[in-house]
Amino acid sequence: MKVIYDFSVWAFSGMLRLASGGDSKLARLVKGRRPVFDEVAAFRAKFPGKVAWFHVASLGEYEQAKPVIAKLKKEQPPLAILVTFFSPSGYENVIKKPQQNVDGVTYLPFDTQGNARQFLEVVKPSVVFFVKYDLWANFIFEAKKRDVPLFLFSASLRKEQVYFQFYGGFFRKVLKCFDHIYTQNHQTQQLLQEIGISQTTVTGDTRYDNVQAISRSPNKFPEIEALFTDKKVMVVGSAWQEDMEVILPFVNSHVDYHYIIAPHNIDAGQIAGWQKQIKHKSLKYSELAENPSAGVNVLFIDNIGMLSSLYQYAKVAYVGGAFGKGLHNILEPLAFYIPVFFGKLKKVNKFPEAGISQQYGCGFEVGNAEAFEKIVLALEEQEAYTKAVNAAEKLVTDNLGSADKIIKGVLNNVQWNKKEG
Numbered sequence: 001m002k003v004i005y006d007f008s009v010w011a012f013s014g015m016l017r018l019a020s021g022g023d024s025k026l027a028r029l030v031k032g033r034r035p036v037f038d039e040v041a042a043f044r045a046k047f048p049g050k051v052a053w054f055h056v057a058s059l060g061e062y063e064q065a066k067p068v069i070a071k072l073k074k075e076q077p078p079l080a081i082l083v084t085f086f087s088p089s090g091y092e093n094v095i096k097k098p099q100q101n102v103d104g105v106t107y108l109p110f111d112t113q114g115n116a117r118q119f120l121e122v123v124k125p126s127v128v129f130f131v132k133y134d135l136w137a138n139f140i141f142e143a144k145k146r147d148v149p150l151f152l153f154s155a156s157l158r159k160e161q162v163y164f165q166f167y168g169g170f171f172r173k174v175l176k177c178f179d180h181i182y183t184q185n186h187q188t189q190q191l192l193q194e195i196g197i198s199q200t201t202v203t204g205d206t207r208y209d210n211v212q213a214i215s216r217s218p219n220k221f222p223e224i225e226a227l228f229t230d231k232k233v234m235v236v237g238s239a240w241q242e243d244m245e246v247i248l249p250f251v252n253s254h255v256d257y258h259y260i261i262a263p264h265n266i267d268a269g270q271i272a273g274w275q276k277q278i279k280h281k282s283l284k285y286s287e288l289a290e291n292p293s294a295g296v297n298v299l300f301i302d303n304i305g306m307l308s309s310l311y312q313y314a315k316v317a318y319v320g321g322a323f324g325k326g327l328h329n330i331l332e333p334l335a336f337y338i339p340v341f342f343g344k345l346k347k348v349n350k351f352p353e354a355g356i357s358q359q360y361g362c363g364f365e366v367g368n369a370e371a372f373e374k375i376v377l378a379l380e381e382q383e384a385y386t387k388a389v390n391a392a393e394k395l396v397t398d399n400l401g402s403a404d405k406i407i408k409g410v411l412n413n414v415q416w417n418k419k420e421g
Contacts, residue, residue, distance in 0.1 A: 001170035005137055006113065013110040028088040033107045040082070040122050043104040047080035053125040054083045055108055057134035058090035060329070064154045065131045066101075067209035067403035073101040075407055082123060084108040086134055093304060111136035120146060127410070129153060130178075137174050144177040149413060153182035153406050154206050157191050158349050164191060172196075179413060182406045185352065201409055204402040205353070211308070211335035212396060218309035223288050227296060228258050228313055234376075235314035236261040237307050238328035243320035243343060244274055249369040250376065252279045255297060260310055262301040264320060264328070271300050311336045316376060318342065322365075327351045334362060335396050339379055339388040341366055362392035 013030075044051075052072060056062045062083065069081055082104040085091035095105055109115035116138040128143050132154045143150055152175075162168040163175055172195050175181070182203040183189045189200045234257050236247055251259055263271060275282045280297035285306075288299075301307065308329075311317055317333035322343035330353060333340045344367040345354055357363025366372040379385045 002137075005170060009111050009138075013112070028092070032088055032091060033109055036107050036109050037118060037122065039106045040104075040119065043080075043082060043106070044122055044124070047103055050076075050079050050126040051123060052076075052079045052081050052127050052129065053123055054081065054129045054131065055134065055136075055139070056083065056085055056090065056131045058085065058087035059093050060090075061131045061134065061154075062090055062094060063210050063329070064206045065129070067206045067213065068129070068153060068406050069101050070213075071403045071407040072410070075411060079126070080104070082106070082125070096305075108136065108139070111138045113138050113142075116142040120148075127151070132156060135171075135174050137170070140174055140177050149410075150178045151180055151182070151406075151410055152178045153203065154184055154402075155181050155188050155192075156184040156205075156352070157188045159191060164195060180409060182402075182409065201405070203405040203409075204399050205331075206402045206406070207329065207331050208335075208396055208399040209401070209403045211329070211331045212400060214308050214332065215312070215335040218312045219306070221306070221309070224260070224299070224310070224313060227288075227299065228260070231258040232256060232315050233258050233260060233313050234316050234318065235259075235310050235333065236318045236320065237311070237333070238262060238264040238320040239318075240264050240320050240324055241270070242323035243318065246343060246366060246369050246372050247318060248274070248277055250373050251298065252277075253373075254376075255280060258296075259298045260301065260313065261298060262307045262310065266302050266304065268302070271302060275300070308332045311338065314338050316341065316379065318372075322346070322351075322354070327354060330354065330357060330363060331396070334392045337389050337392045337396070339364065339385070339392065341372060341375065343367070357392075357395060360391040360395040362388050362395055 054065050054069060056065055072079065073081060080103040081101060083102055084106055086108055091105065091107055099105065109119055119139065120142050125148055127149045128151070130152045140150065157163065162171050175192070175197055179199065181192060181197065181200045183200055184205045186202055189202050192200050236259065239261055271284060278298055281295050282298035282300060283291055283296050284300045284302045286302050301310070311333040314333065314336065316339050318341040319328050319330045319333065321328045322345045326347060327342055327345060330340045330342060334357065339362050340357065341364045342354060344365055345351060348355065354363060354365065358365060364375045366375060379388060
């Protein structure tokens with residue numbers, strides 16, 4: 001199976017190189033990796049001491065890593081933190097500005113044996129963390145061979161995944177390389193125990209720690225505050241076409257609300273199409289400085305990076321993606337203690353926080369425009385709204401502390417303490 005895996009990685013990376021012309025996501029995935037070894041060599045020259053290496057797939061997993069990185073840096077200040085990404089969408093977002101507690105950011109080279117050996121030889125990490133998934137076998141095997149402590153956190157696994165199939169022996173070996181696995185839930189822990197992995201601890205979802213940190217000190221946007229102060233605001237985050245079909249009838253029939261809409265993809269044509277369907281005055285965020293803002297009812301956010309702080313202005317929020325590829329982060333609005341709506345999930349098991357939010361009474365799944373309007377109007381009743389707000393606060397506070405538990409476990413690891421003294 002190892003031979004097949006290595007051939008697959010080789011073939012995959014080769015095909016990507018053939019398709020690396022232009023500026024597509026696939027092209028950027030290849031081009032961005034070309035200077036990796038020069039980048040890590042420069043990083044190591046700047047930080048010659050101990051290094052903690054974190055690998056994430058993309059931006060969502062980086063958000064999960066941030067509380068753990070912050071806690072580790074607080075407990076072990078001399079450690080230099082290196083973060084690797086697989087996806088261009090995550091990497092390109094993060095390198096735009098300095099990242100608190102992070103000393104270096106780069107791509108992870110393609111998972112060949114040669115790349116893994118060279119990367120580990122240059123970086124020489126004292127400890128390695130993988131976040132949630134995106135487990136690359138050669139890098140993990142090479143770290144294990146070098147006796148580097150390996151940890152997986154925010155793990156959330158499902159029975160249908162390859163690790164739990166009769167043909168998944170090779171991938172089970174990858175999981176068994178970890179010194180300890182910190183899971184989001186008891187279901188994952190149970191699945192791991194069934195395949196003989198007992199070095200596990202349920203520590204919850206680190207995203208709760210991250211969204212609470214954002215809600216305590218969100219970015220401020222005076223131009224938006226000037227537009228919507230003392231208004232009843234609905235923030236729509238990561239909107240797809242299917243989500244807008246649910247929302248637009250409400251937007252057109254309820255002028256008492258003001259709307260901040262952040263599309264999932266920043267596409268000028270798509271935004272213009274939505275604007276044509278809206279009966280009230282709308283503007284794009286990039287147009288605010290040049291246009292009179294009086295009477296604007298709908299503001300489209302045509303950039304990336306603002307959304308998590310925009311929920312501070314909302315009375316209620318709608319989070320997109322459930323009808324299609326996957327629900328965006330509903331914990332971001334819940335951290336501001338507001339009710340959150342989302343579409344009918346296609347992949348229920350992948351997003352347990354949706355079900356949990358419904359159990360608490362602060363999350364509301366809607367299948368169509370009529371259901372959406374009905375629940376929003378029901379929350380206009382003060383007692384119902386207060387109940388949902390209190391439920392959101394309880395949900396978030398009940399689930400804090402994951403990063404503390406993870407780092408406490410890591411620092412108590414006997415082998416690592418012996419090596420790193």
